[in-house]
Amino acid sequence: MRKIDLKDYSIFVGDIWNDLNAFLKEKKYSRIVIIVDKNTKKQCLPKLLDKTNIDKPILIKTKSGELNKSIKSCNKIWKEMMDEGIDRNGLCINLGGGVIGDMGGFCAATFKRGIDFIQIPTTLLSQVDSSIGGKLGVDFADVKNSVGLFKNPKAVFIDPCWLESLPYRQLRSGFGEIIKHSLIDDSKQWKELSQIKDLKKVDWSSILVPSLMVKKRIVEADPFEDNVRKALNFGHTVGHAVESHALHSDQPYLHGEAIAIGMICEAYLSAKITGLPDSELKNIKDFINFHYDKNHLKEDSFPFLIHLMTKDKKNERSEINFTMLTEIGKATINQTCNHDLILESLDYFNN
Numbered sequence: 566m567r568k569i570d571l572k573d574y575s576i577f578v579g580d581i582w583n584d585l586n587a588f589l590k591e592k593k594y595s596r597i598v599i600i601v602d603k604n605t606k607k608q609c610l611p612k613l614l615d616k617t618n619i620d621k622p623i624l625i626k627t628k629s630g631e632l633n634k635s636i637k638s639c640n641k642i643w644k645e646m647m648d649e650g651i652d653r654n655g656l657c658i659n660l661g662g663g664v665i666g667d668m669g670g671f672c673a674a675t676f677k678r679g680i681d682f683i684q685i686p687t688t689l690l691s692q693v694d695s696s697i698g699g700k701l702g703v704d705f706a707d708v709k710n711s712v713g714l715f716k717n718p719k720a721v722f723i724d725p726c727w728l729e730s731l732p733y734r735q736l737r738s739g740f741g742e743i744i745k746h747s748l749i750d751d752s753k754q755w756k757e758l759s760q761i762k763d764l765k766k767v768d769w770s771s772i773l774v775p776s777l778m779v780k781k782r783i784v785e786a787d788p789f790e791d792n793v794r795k796a797l798n799f800g801h802t803v804g805h806a807v808e809s810h811a812l813h814s815d816q817p818y819l820h821g822e823a824i825a826i827g828m829i830c831e832a833y834l835s836a837k838i839t840g841l842p843d844s845e846l847k848n849i850k851d852f853i854n855f856h857y858d859k860n861h862l863k864e865d866s867f868p869f870l871i872h873l874m875t876k877d878k879k880n881e882r883s884e885i886n887f888t889m890l891t892e893i894g895k896a897t898i899n900q901t902c903n904h905d906l907i908l909e910s911l912d913y914f915n916n
């Protein structure tokens with residue numbers, strides 16, 4: 566078990582049960598709400614109930630998937646909390662991936678002006694990314710994460726045991742953010758990741774902590790994303806465009822899969838603009854292509870992808886904003902480049 570202390574809460578990584586039980590015992594909450602979706606109800610809830618002795622938990626089940634990260638689902642959660650008479654001394658446990666973590670956290674942080682909540686992230690992506698950094702919210706009017714707030718949980722309990730039931734593509738999606746963390750801030754972990762040949766055989770407990778430490782360093786330096794937190798956007802300018810474009814196709818990408826494509830393109834831009842050595846660019850491309858299916862971006866979609874990038878909320882003064890690498894393990898924020906070079910980077914991905 567490893568404990569990572571942030572300013573106002575701790576993240577427990579590994580075999581979480583002793584610490585979770587100690588937390589529950591110490592806090593003496595009046596009632597405990599557990600938010601799950603169909604999958605975490607089946608795969609994770611039995612173990613949570615078995616390993617803790619939560620007295621008469623109130624189970625709130627939401628529909629799974631990004632489409633249900635909505636105010637409509639929040640209405641249901643708030644209503645059930647209200648009907649059950651949850652007061653300010655209640656606790657909300659979010660047992661699930663990033664959708665449940667962001668939305669359950671948002672519901673808890675706003676219910677009766679805020680009740681305590683803890684995160685028990687059950688996907689790789691939520692374990693290394695969304696459960697830390699305090700961003701909560703839901704999608705609104707077709708815009709992702711457009712309603713929400715920053716608020717930290719009382720604690721985060723991360724147990725790799727949940728990953729056993731996680732589908733391979735979901736694992737690979739979370740792995741994209743782990744790769745990103747190493748590229749922007751931890752060249753040593755990049756070397757270790759480079760040895761991985763089969764995601765199904767990884768001992769995640771040794772990978773999670775260094776990856777979380779990268780995000781911790783960055784969000785603590787810049788909690789509200791004024792500057793250095795933008796480093797976490799590496800791969801995300803191109804990646805978000807690719808993800809949005811494919812959203813309504815018959816083959817949508819998972820977030821981390823799209824970011825993997827974005828990282829290859831943005832590493833190319835880094836080699837042209839911020840001095841990433843060509844040998845490192847090649848290593849990044851080869852490693853990502855090894856783990857992710859070889860995709861081809863259709864040339865006739867390129868203008869629309871650029872259009873989507875110009876609409877990215879990270880932009881300033883109508884210029885497309887990138888985080889680039891100067892070398893593996895070092896990022897530099899607020900970079901721009903011309904559209905021709907972005908087109909070249911998409912071609913580089915394809916070839």
Ligand SMILES: NC(=O)c1ccc[n+]([C@@H]2O[C@H](COP(=O)([O-])OP(=O)(O)OC[C@H]3O[C@@H](n4cnc5c(N)ncnc54)[C@H](O)[C@@H]3O)[C@@H](O)[C@H]2O)c1
Nearest residue numbers: 604608629662663664687688690691694695700727730731
């Ligand atoms: N707050 C942040 O800083 C932050 C950062 C990154 C992403 N996010 C958000 O996270 C969300 C994506 O999170 P995600 O990738 O975890 O997706 P998700 O929550 O939709 O989970 C993916 C799928 O896995 C299932 N699942 C969860 N745990 C499982 C388990 N142990 N076994 C089997 N199935 C399981 C879920 O039911 C779901 O179908 C997005 O909404 C994104 O905006 C937030």
Ligand SMILES: [Zn+2]
Nearest residue numbers: 742801820824
């Ligand atoms: Zn991401």
